[in-house]
Amino acid sequence: MKRWPVMAALAFSPALALAKAPATPPPEDAPHGIANQAAEAQPAAHAPADTGPVPVPEPTEKALEHAHEGDILWAIDLLWGLLVPAVLLFTGFSAKVRDVARRVGRGWFFTIVVYFALFTVILFVVDFPLSYYAGYVWPHAYDLSNQTFGKWFGDELKGLMVGLIMGSLLLWIPYGLVKKSPTRWWLWTSLIAIPVTAFFLLVAPVVIDPLFNKFGPMKDKELETKILDLASRAGIEGARVFEVDKSVDTNTVNAYVTGFGGSKRIVLWDTTIKKLEPDELLFVMGHEMGHYVLGHVLKSILFAAVVILVTLYAAYRLQAGLIERFAARFGFTELSDIASLPLIMLLVSLLSLVIMPVTAGYSRWQEHEADRFGLEITRNNHAAATAFVKLQQENLGVPRRGLLYKLWRADHPLLGDRIDFCNAYKPWTEGKPGRYEHLFRR
Numbered sequence: 001m002k003r004w005p006v007m008a009a010l011a012f013s014p015a016l017a018l019a020k021a022p023a024t025p026p027p028e029d030a031p032h033g034i035a036n037q038a039a040e041a042q043p044a045a046h047a048p049a050d051t052g053p054v055p056v057p058e059p060t061e062k063a064l065e066h067a068h069e070g071d072i073l074w075a076i077d078l079l080w081g082l083l084v085p086a087v088l089l090f091t092g093f094s095a096k097v098r099d100v101a102r103r104v105g106r107g108w109f110f111t112i113v114v115y116f117a118l119f120t121v122i123l124f125v126v127d128f129p130l131s132y133y134a135g136y137v138w139p140h141a142y143d144l145s146n147q148t149f150g151k152w153f154g155d156e157l158k159g160l161m162v163g164l165i166m167g168s169l170l171l172w173i174p175y176g177l178v179k180k181s182p183t184r185w186w187l188w189t190s191l192i193a194i195p196v197t198a199f200f201l202l203v204a205p206v207v208i209d210p211l212f213n214k215f216g217p218m219k220d221k222e223l224e225t226k227i228l229d230l231a232s233r234a235g236i237e238g239a240r241v242f243e244v245d246k247s248v249d250t251n252t253v254n255a256y257v258t259g260f261g262g263s264k265r266i267v268l269w270d271t272t273i274k275k276l277e278p279d280e281l282l283f284v285m286g287h288e289m290g291h292y293v294l295g296h297v298l299k300s301i302l303f304a305a306v307v308i309l310v311t312l313y314a315a316y317r318l319q320a321g322l323i324e325r326f327a328a329r330f331g332f333t334e335l336s337d338i339a340s341l342p343l344i345m346l347l348v349s350l351l352s353l354v355i356m357p358v359t360a361g362y363s364r365w366q367e368h369e370a371d372r373f374g375l376e377i378t379r380n381n382h383a384a385a386t387a388f389v390k391l392q393q394e395n396l397g398v399p400r401r402g403l404l405y406k407l408w409r410a411d412h413p414l415l416g417d418r419i420d421f422c423n424a425y426k427p428w429t430e431g432k433p434g435r436y437e438h439l440f441r442r
């Protein structure tokens with residue numbers, strides 16, 4: 001539930017969110033609790049004889065309840081994210097903040113920086129109850145988290161600092177463009193979002209991510225050897241695989257690909273290492289290697305640039321009428337006035353809601369192809385399917401959801417569909433070539 005108001009305002013946020021998305025099953029897909037119990041219920045998972053199809057387990061009561069509350073929280077968060085900027089805007093509060101920022105900041109650039117700092121801190125405070133409930137109370141209630149309050153709050157403050165610094169460094173860019181090019185700023189902003197996002201992803205794994213967790217080489221050397229063998233078959237240098245101590249934050253399991261250029265890497269949560277059998281883990285790594293080899297991070301940056309372009313163009317078309325009509329309430333008459341930040345946030349949030357089925361669909365497609373890559377490189381359908389079963393159990397996943405959920409929320413294929421695919425996809429048994437086999441090294 002981190003909102004990075006800065007970036008949202010900049011509209012660079014979809015780019016970052018998407019570019020980082022190519023992770024495995026997200027916590028929402030999968031949460032835990034009953035984890036151990038559930039794992040015991042599947043002892044056949046790695047028995048050598050058991051290589052047949054794996055049934056999709058029924059979700060537990062607890063998982064269904066968790067999913068239901070998750071839906072409610074999602075809706076509340078969405079409405080809250082629209083309500084807050086709307087109130088700041090229509091009450092003229094944003095214009096008052098701008099007046100203060102002008103007195104303190106004096107020049108154009110520092111007025112933006114001061115406004116942004118005040119605005120971000122106000123949002124942090126106003127959002128706090130919701131962030132606290134969704135980020136701390138809720139996962140603890142379901143035994144999905146063992147994070148201390150100190151770690152959680154410390155991470156929140158660090159996130160706030162990172163947001164403040166990045167916004168202060170970047171927000172002048174779109175506002176400068178609005179000023180210089182009132183009719184084409186949406187185009188220039190989306191173009192600039194590409195190198196900005198790429199740069200952010202280049203430095204984030206090295207500079208920002210280590211602020212929150214410890215990253216290092218894998219501790220289990222035997223397992224590391226197996227993973228590095230798989231990586232070299234996928235054409236990835238071994239030094240690109242990292243282990244992160246997520247067990248201080250969560251009981252859920254995951255892995256992801258992040259970074260860009262020299263910092264591109266696969267990150268494996270230590271919780272995942274603990275809870276998955278080696279063969280299951282190898283499939284998960286095969287999936288991540290798929291993201292890596294298929295260039296999903298770069299593709300996501302470019303895809304996001306198109307999404308930003310469409311969103312900002314629509315925002316550009318809508319803002320003029322709104323400002324003209326409500327100028328007296330808003331307390332500004334030009335979009336280039338920094339007091340317009342909540343208006344941009346509001347429009348971008350509304351428009352992303354409309355465009356979400358497209359972005360979620362794009363992400364699901366990448367995830368599906370990464371699953372295919374993982375299956376082709378490991379050829380262990382059974383371990384792949386039981387890996388998803390564990391994910392469902394550990395992360396309190398619900399394997400089948402309704403169409404609305406799928407269209408708006410599922411940035412990964414539903415777990416039931418993934419297990420079905422793992423059971424069914426094995427072209428090599430019929431002597432047919434896989435889609436990605438030509439990329440593997442012998």
Ligand SMILES: [Zn+2]
Pocket residue numbers: 022023024025287288291367370
């Ligand atoms: Zn993935």
